[in-house]
Amino acid sequence: QQPVQSPQAVILREGEDAVINCSSSKALYSVHWYRQKHGEAPVFLMILLKGGEQKGHEKISASFNEKKQQSSLYLTASQLSYSGTYFCGTERDQNRDDKIIFGKGTRLHILP
């Protein structure tokens, strides 16, 4: 089941804040966030595990509501370098060999 991301696209001015949401209809073990710039490979940003552990980028924060199967990525005081497409990926079960399913992405464009 592909997670649903919202919004599909965001345009901000440098210094503004953004929130990108990711929701799933299935119970989740983890949520992964990646950023992809045009013509480049996706780059790992953050992973959030069921139970509260997380690992990731110093300047980007995220939350994971296990009961609602939702995650949000918070981009504060956005910089021009934050432009790109953000993907969330969901993993259902730690102990099974389960693939990560990615959402369709949220395009973020930062204006100077």
Place this chain on the structure above:
Amino acid sequence: NAGVMQNPRHLVRRRGQEARLRCSPMKGHSHVYWYRQLPEEGLKFMVYLQKENIIDESGMPKERFSAEFPKEGPSILRIQQVVRGDSAAYFCASSRGPGQGYNEQFFGPGTRLTVL
């Protein structure tokens, strides 16, 4: 400290030819994933492999596409008798695998396949 390596970076094939895409995972990673991405679209899961074992190939087309990850050497995604619709960027990612704590994936630079 090499990351995930993919080659070739660009591949041009004529309709009906075969395309072979290679992926070497990061050191210490035993799981490999292949994704296809069309311009301005998301990452579509194709196949998930461990060495000498296909774990999940639910995203692979039933015909013309195959993948392997041998005991020695890189993972290979093979597309036989390519058609124009196969033109896309193909990304490989690797991870340590589930049950290893954090299971973040690291992506290679991709192979951009163009079918003429």
